[in-house]
Amino acid sequence: MNQINHQVRLAARPDGAVKPTDWARTEExxxxxxxxxxxxxxxxxxxxxxxxxxxxxxxxxxxxxxxLGEVMRALAVGRVVASNNPGFTVGEHVTGLLGAQEYAVxxxxxxxxxDPRLAPLPVYLGTLGMPGLTGYFGLQxxxxxxxxxxxxVSGAAGAVGSVVxxxxxxxxxRVVGIAGGADKCRYLVEELGFDAAIDYKRxxxxxxxxxxxxxxxxxxxxxxxxxxxxAALTRLARGARVVICGAISQYNNTTPVKGPxxxxxxxxxxxxxxxxxxSDYYPRAGQAMMEMGGWIRAGKLKTREDIxxxxxxxxxxxxxxxxxxxxxxxxxxxxAD
Amino acid sequence: MNQINHQVRLAARPDGAVKPTDWARTEExxxxxxxxxxxxxxxxxxxxxxxxxxxxxxxxxxxxxxxLGEVMRALAVGRVVASNNPGFTVGEHVTGLLGAQEYAVxxxxxxxxxDPRLAPLPVYLGTLGMPGLTGYFGLQxxxxxxxxxxxxVSGAAGAVGSVVxxxxxxxxxRVVGIAGGADKCRYLVEELGFDAAIDYKRxxxxxxxxxxxxxxxxxxxxxxxxxxxxAALTRLARGARVVICGAISQYNNTTPVKGPxxxxxxxxxxxxxxxxxxSDYYPRAGQAMMEMGGWIRAGKLKTREDIxxxxxxxxxxxxxxxxxxxxxxxxxxxxAD
Numbered sequence: 001m002n003q004i005n006h007q008v009r010l011a012a013r014p015d016g017a018v019k020p021t022d023w024a025r026t027e028e029x030x031x032x033x034x035x036x037x038x039x040x041x042x043x044x045x046x047x048x049x050x051x052x053x054x055x056x057x058x059x060x061x062x063x064x065x066x067x068l069g070e071v072m073r074a075l076a077v078g079r080v081v082a083s084n085n086p087g088f089t090v091g092e093h094v095t096g097l098l099g100a101q102e103y104a105v106x107x108x109x110x111x112x113x114x115d116p117r118l119a120p121l122p123v124y125l126g127t128l129g130m131p132g133l134t135g136y137f138g139l140q141x142x143x144x145x146x147x148x149x150x151x152x153v154s155g156a157a158g159a160v161g162s163v164v165x166x167x168x169x170x171x172x173x174r175v176v177g178i179a180g181g182a183d184k185c186r187y188l189v190e191e192l193g194f195d196a197a198i199d200y201k202r203x204x205x206x207x208x209x210x211x212x213x214x215x216x217x218x219x220x221x222x223x224x225x226x227x228x229x230x231a232a233l234t235r236l237a238r239g240a241r242v243v244i245c246g247a248i249s250q251y252n253n254t255t256p257v258k259g260p261x262x263x264x265x266x267x268x269x270x271x272x273x274x275x276x277x278x279s280d281y282y283p284r285a286g287q288a289m290m291e292m293g294g295w296i297r298a299g300k301l302k303t304r305e306d307i308x309x310x311x312x313x314x315x316x317x318x319x320x321x322x323x324x325x326x327x328x329x330x331x332x333x334x335x336a337d
Numbered sequence: 338m339n340q341i342n343h344q345v346r347l348a349a350r351p352d353g354a355v356k357p358t359d360w361a362r363t364e365e366x367x368x369x370x371x372x373x374x375x376x377x378x379x380x381x382x383x384x385x386x387x388x389x390x391x392x393x394x395x396x397x398x399x400x401x402x403x404x405l406g407e408v409m410r411a412l413a414v415g416r417v418v419a420s421n422n423p424g425f426t427v428g429e430h431v432t433g434l435l436g437a438q439e440y441a442v443x444x445x446x447x448x449x450x451x452d453p454r455l456a457p458l459p460v461y462l463g464t465l466g467m468p469g470l471t472g473y474f475g476l477q478x479x480x481x482x483x484x485x486x487x488x489x490v491s492g493a494a495g496a497v498g499s500v501v502x503x504x505x506x507x508x509x510x511r512v513v514g515i516a517g518g519a520d521k522c523r524y525l526v527e528e529l530g531f532d533a534a535i536d537y538k539r540x541x542x543x544x545x546x547x548x549x550x551x552x553x554x555x556x557x558x559x560x561x562x563x564x565x566x567x568a569a570l571t572r573l574a575r576g577a578r579v580v581i582c583g584a585i586s587q588y589n590n591t592t593p594v595k596g597p598x599x600x601x602x603x604x605x606x607x608x609x610x611x612x613x614x615x616s617d618y619y620p621r622a623g624q625a626m627m628e629m630g631g632w633i634r635a636g637k638l639k640t641r642e643d644i645x646x647x648x649x650x651x652x653x654x655x656x657x658x659x660x661x662x663x664x665x666x667x668x669x670x671x672x673a674d
Contacts, residue, residue: 061605062604062605225601230596244600244601244603244604245604246604247601250601256598257598257599257600257601258596258598259567259595259596259597259598259599259600260596260597260600261593261594261595261596262594262596263581263594263596263597263600263610264562264581264584264587264594264612265612266581266610266611266612267399267581267582267583267612267613267614268398268399268612268614269612270611270612270613270614270617271611271612272609272610272611272612273600273603273609273610273611274603274607274608274609274610275601275602275603275604275605275606275607275608275609276604276607277604277605277607280607
């Protein structure tokens with residue numbers, strides 16, 4: 001193919017926040033696909049908080065760590081540009097773990113075909129991708145909101161949280177979102193139809209939860225951990241369900257994770273805290289994508305992507321996840337389709 | 338009746354460990370029972386870790402705090418010595434919240450009749466009382482052990498823990514108990530039939546759990562919180578159930594409760610942490626007591642009580658709960674039957 005493949009590799013395991021020197025840029029020729037292989041041109045890369053965990057040398061995770069020197073693991077959407085595999089045709093679009101690079105050579109295992117006529121490609125990395133499925137299944141299968149319940153979601157303006165809140169509304173719940181900054185809070189209430197939003201950067205979260213959840217919190221969907229999780233625990237309603245999806249406030253810690261000091265509220269309120277991992281639900285992904293696709297077309301489920309351009313911006317875009325600088329699902333456009 | 342009623346009252350709200358000056362001794366004449374009332378002579382008082390929580394001025398608990406100057410709330414077994422209530426006959430034995438005193442004057446609400454011919458009276462404060470029901474329902478309804486599962490219980494030699502472990506064995510699980518001291522550990526394995534015991538005072542709990550639970554922990558029943566909860570979280574099996582029953586290691590804290598720093602294992606292992614309060618199960622208590630009574634008679638469920646004598650020993654006995662000095666269910670005998 002005589003193409004150059006630029007790549008971002010894990011050069012060092014970060015201690016705390018990721019530094020520029022933890023990444024290495026490499027380039028190599030794109031090989032011709034062997035029998036059974038395809039070459040996918042990466043168009044959009046997904047930036048997700050979970051990636052920070054994949055960089056740690058942790059034995060006890062749900063997925064092995066990225067090896068030092070390996071291309072950084074990343075979800076992506078791309079287009080098949082060469083195929084030696086009868087299951088894939090040049091020109092088809094696929095999504096999966098293509099990695100932080102311009103071209104992926106793969107046997108196609110774990111890839112799903114996507115249709116750019118049904119939704120713009122970046123949506124397959126957000127609402128119709130891993131984050132959206134996380135919110136859809138985590139809320140419904142574990143949070144189990146009833147009509148009239150009060151659902152609170154942290155990281156509410158993010159790719160997962162915005163789906164959680166909107167699906168909870170569709171199911172008839174009252175929804176309160178916690179996000180950082182007036183812009184995000186306005187977006188939640190005015191554009192996504194949340195009943196209320198709490199700006200954790202300016203408000204006392206515990207007081208605001210008391211005000212917005214006078215009957216307590218029936219479902220707390222947590223993406224952030226730390227002080228916000230602790231504040232929510234103090235406001236649980238009897239029989240509440242706490243869904244542990246992530247803890248972005250703790251991922252860059254150099255000190256031990258801050259455990260939820262108020263966890264004994266689980267006892268007082270006979271409440272449950274349950275962790276979820278989206279891959280458990282992949283067998284039902286097709287059905288979920290169809291339902292969410294219908295909601296998107298009906299205007300009930302809104303998507304928003306924040307698109308950064310160029311693989312060379314990968315480290316900078318990655319940092320945006322942790323500063324909360326992105327508005328909507330953070331996507332890196334690697335190439336035009 | 339011309340009887341003197343000696344009492345132990347809450348004199349001050351403790352800050353950290355309970356001091357002798359937090360208690361006050363009072364005495365007053367036992368009044369004749371008014372219409373609808375009975376007088377119960379208290380025979381055995383129960384000492385339970387939960388009592389420490391009742392002494393705090395906490396709004397967010399499952400039961401209101403004991404008021405300053407009030408007789409300390411306590412479960413007890415007694416005998417009806419005077420009755421102006423057609424539901425109770427002099428000579429009958431009853432159990433309920435009779436308080437830390439020699440005589441209780443009550444309308445009988447919340448009292449249950451017990452039969453000293455079926456089990457010794459102190460057993461109605463332990464295995465056939467609140468702690469036993471806590472273990473029976475918390476393990477089975479929330480922990481849901483399957484045959485072959487590995488069940489780990491902390492505070493295993495205590496009134497709740499010893500029931501949890503033995504019921505788990507009856508249900509076909511492998512059982513590992515965590516307790517303090519070689520005597521208690523020997524008791525768990527040699528007398529109660531636990532598969533293994535970990536002495537948290539001498540062993541590294543995380544390492545010992547790794548050794549005794551090679552396939553991970555399916556059910557962790559926690560009575561102690563703190564470092565032991567954190568150690569157990571690192572060893573959860575996929576889909577584990579963590580039952581939060583109490584946190585005796587944290588009740589005397591003057592600093593904030595130590596939250597479980599390893600709570601993200603819930604996510605990695607798709608595990609659940611659920612709090613329980615025994616009173617939710619009282620409607621099914623009769624059935625549970627019948628089944629446990631049968632196990633006791635069949636020699637499958639062993640009970641052990643550690644009996645301290647004299648109401649004047651109440652403060653000292655209370656302290657034994659937190660030093661772990663008691664072996665078996667801690668009971669204060671107030672009077673002979």
